[in-house]
Amino acid sequence: MKMEASALIDKIIQESKATPDELISLLTVDSRGALYAKATSVKEKIYDKNIILRGIIEFSSFCRCACTYCGLSCENIKLPRYRFTENDILKYAKEAYAAGYRSIILQSGEDFSYDADSISRIIRSIKGLGNLILTLSIGERTHEEYTQWFKDGANRYLLKHETSDEKLYNGLHPHSSFKKRMDCLLDLKSIGYQIGSGFMVGLPGQTLESLARDILLLQELSVDMAGIGIYIPHPDTPLAGLVSGSPDLAIACVALSRILLKKVHLPSTTSIETESTEKYSSLSAGANVIMKKVEPYHYRKLYEIYPNPKIFDKSILEERKELEKFVLERGLKVERTVQ
Numbered sequence: 001m002k003m004e005a006s007a008l009i010d011k012i013i014q015e016s017k018a019t020p021d022e023l024i025s026l027l028t029v030d031s032r033g034a035l036y037a038k039a040t041s042v043k044e045k046i047y048d049k050n051i052i053l054r055g056i057i058e059f060s061s062f063c064r065c066a067c068t069y070c071g072l073s074c075e076n077i078k079l080p081r082y083r084f085t086e087n088d089i090l091k092y093a094k095e096a097y098a099a100g101y102r103s104i105i106l107q108s109g110e111d112f113s114y115d116a117d118s119i120s121r122i123i124r125s126i127k128g129l130g131n132l133i134l135t136l137s138i139g140e141r142t143h144e145e146y147t148q149w150f151k152d153g154a155n156r157y158l159l160k161h162e163t164s165d166e167k168l169y170n171g172l173h174p175h176s177s178f179k180k181r182m183d184c185l186l187d188l189k190s191i192g193y194q195i196g197s198g199f200m201v202g203l204p205g206q207t208l209e210s211l212a213r214d215i216l217l218l219q220e221l222s223v224d225m226a227g228i229g230i231y232i233p234h235p236d237t238p239l240a241g242l243v244s245g246s247p248d249l250a251i252a253c254v255a256l257s258r259i260l261l262k263k264v265h266l267p268s269t270t271s272i273e274t275e276s277t278e279k280y281s282s283l284s285a286g287a288n289v290i291m292k293k294v295e296p297y298h299y300r301k302l303y304e305i306y307p308n309p310k311i312f313d314k315s316i317l318e319e320r321k322e323l324e325k326f327v328l329e330r331g332l333k334v335e336r337t338v339q
């Protein structure tokens, strides 16, 4: 006899393991209320009601890659590109720090015009601002570069696996391969980084089994953070015109990741937010992090992996205050320790 959803959730929580079929059955239940409630309870046992606010500086929209779903693909010649100087990056990091961010993510396309030493200088200058966690999200680079930046003080590296379906991955990423991505993640882990991965829900040809394997892969990699978002088509890419992924299904993946992995930072991702009517809805399903762009508005609009109408012309400080107010109004707390 098939186990009731509620009993199955308890079993996964207790054993910290699940089969693909068990995850699929929870992805397809009629009502996900019990799943979300239990994911929230697991989260609160570890993090209490604290929500971590992270500032993300998207410092270059140049990218050497041609991922078929991404508006930053080097083949999208319609997109105006920008690239910050080292001084500008430090300036925005300072503003973010002054606004209260103690976790900063440096993100860009795979832009090799920043060589290893320039990234080193940026890391050291940002880490010099005070006690903060610095995450790099700048793509596939060499072992030597990863090692150098770790020694410079970078704490985490975010490199999403995007999909655990190797054939699908290789079709979407002509510049690289699933194997290469796994090698990079394992390399980063062996160097000592806290690693972040994650995946997209709604990719063309993706199956529920593949989503279940995405969640299991996060556990296998023992990630410190996982960004689970939805695929949103960009009009100037080869995948234009397809249908966006389901925010509800992605939120269910967040909840399942929480009950399976337990201690992991799960952001309420921008892509889910873009397509949801409720604000930061995955906070009620196990997410414990909100990430906010902190570069000036003009550039936030240009860092267009997918079209996002929910980007507003506000200062870093103004947005941070709004975010804190939102968190408190939800009966949650703003995490003040450095995480």
Ligand code: SF4
Binding pocket: 063, 064, 065, 066, 067, 070, 071, 072, 073, 074, 108, 109, 110, 139, 305
């Ligand atoms: S997904 Fe990342 S690596 Fe791929 S084109 Fe976009 S920015 Fe570049």
